[in-house]
Amino acid sequence: MGKTGNVRENKEHRLPGQNSPTEKRRSAPFRCAGVSHVLANDIDLKLNSALGERYKSEAQRVRVISEAWTERNVFCCSCGGVLARGQNNARVLDFTCMKCHNDFELKSTRGTFSNKLPDGAFETMMARLRDVSSPDFFFLTYDSKSSYVTNFFAVPTYFLDQTVIEKRKPLSPQARRAGWVGCNIVMNRIPEAGRVFYVRNREVLKRSDIIERWRRTAFLQHEPDLEARGWTLEILRIIQSLNVREFTLQRMYDFETQLKRRFPRNNFVRPKIRQQLQVLRDAGLIAFEGRGRYSANFDGSFERSRQSDMHGRG
Numbered sequence: 001m002g003k004t005g006n007v008r009e010n011k012e013h014r015l016p017g018q019n020s021p022t023e024k025r026r027s028a029p030f031r032c033a034g035v036s037h038v039l040a041n042d043i044d045l046k047l048n049s050a051l052g053e054r055y056k057s058e059a060q061r062v063r064v065i066s067e068a069w070t071e072r073n074v075f076c077c078s079c080g081g082v083l084a085r086g087q088n089n090a091r092v093l094d095f096t097c098m099k100c101h102n103d104f105e106l107k108s109t110r111g112t113f114s115n116k117l118p119d120g121a122f123e124t125m126m127a128r129l130r131d132v133s134s135p136d137f138f139f140l141t142y143d144s145k146s147s148y149v150t151n152f153f154a155v156p157t158y159f160l161d162q163t164v165i166e167k168r169k170p171l172s173p174q175a176r177r178a179g180w181v182g183c184n185i186v187m188n189r190i191p192e193a194g195r196v197f198y199v200r201n202r203e204v205l206k207r208s209d210i211i212e213r214w215r216r217t218a219f220l221q222h223e224p225d226l227e228a229r230g231w232t233l234e235i236l237r238i239i240q241s242l243n244v245r246e247f248t249l250q251r252m253y254d255f256e257t258q259l260k261r262r263f264p265r266n267n268f269v270r271p272k273i274r275q276q277l278q279v280l281r282d283a284g285l286i287a288f289e290g291r292g293r294y295s296a297n298f299d300g301s302f303e304r305s306r307q308s309d310m311h312g313r314g
Helices: 058-073 122-130 207-215 218-222 226-242 249-253 256-262 269-282 301-313
Strands: 083-085 095-097 103-110 116-121 136-143 148-155 165-167 182-186 196-200 246-248 286-290 293-296
Touching: 058 083, 058 103, 058 136, 116 122, 122 165, 122 182, 196 207, 226 249, 226 256, 226 269, 246 249, 249 269, 256 269, 269 286
Parallel strands: 103 136
Antiparallel strands: 083 095, 095 103, 116 182, 136 148, 148 196, 165 182, 246 293, 286 293
């Protein structure tokens, strides 16, 4: 797990003919401490607890064990490429993809994550959100009795906005870092569409489904403006809060006041709602059913079934 809150300099190291960071998510090859060997859908949920025996600190044991498991089992959800582990002193960065150079920071815990996950410095995290080339997140939970991974999922940094990051109170004058202001990641503010599971409740998902689900939200990484991204995320949260597969445009209008409070500078909330529904429709995250009716498709099952029907008719 990297030292959350510290952001690497976004320097551009381009080779002749190499794409820019906006064309290819990451720009620089990476000196790795280790390389993931997972090349197929062969995720083994068992952790090697023996790796942590020589460490006294619980945090160090969790870090060593979870990083070793990730290196051995996880592939890049952006392209399916092999992951390389970072040096021990790498800030924020834990893994990078050797193919597309996408970077990831790993966070692990036994049991389940609390709703508020402590992170690093608040201002540094906010700067990180404004930089779409910042590392994305891996989240791992495990059962300490059986030493099995229970959940493992990725979250793109562009799925985090101001409402996901909670500012903590400054440290007291008596503290070693007096005045330092940290932050929490509010986990239940991350939309379900932004959680790309490899393992869910000990069930290993298909490699192709993992990569497909990641790519369906990749359009957000090309939106550098936090408020514009925030609109899409807020609409996703509202749809998720309805807790139904099908919903109506009129039902979305019921949240007009809430959205106006969230985005006070926007005086045309209803047209913005319609625009965002079109954005989500184009991305395949929702489907238009006609006459102001929509259906949620966050897991891609609707799109896959439609493709299957089309092939069957063909």
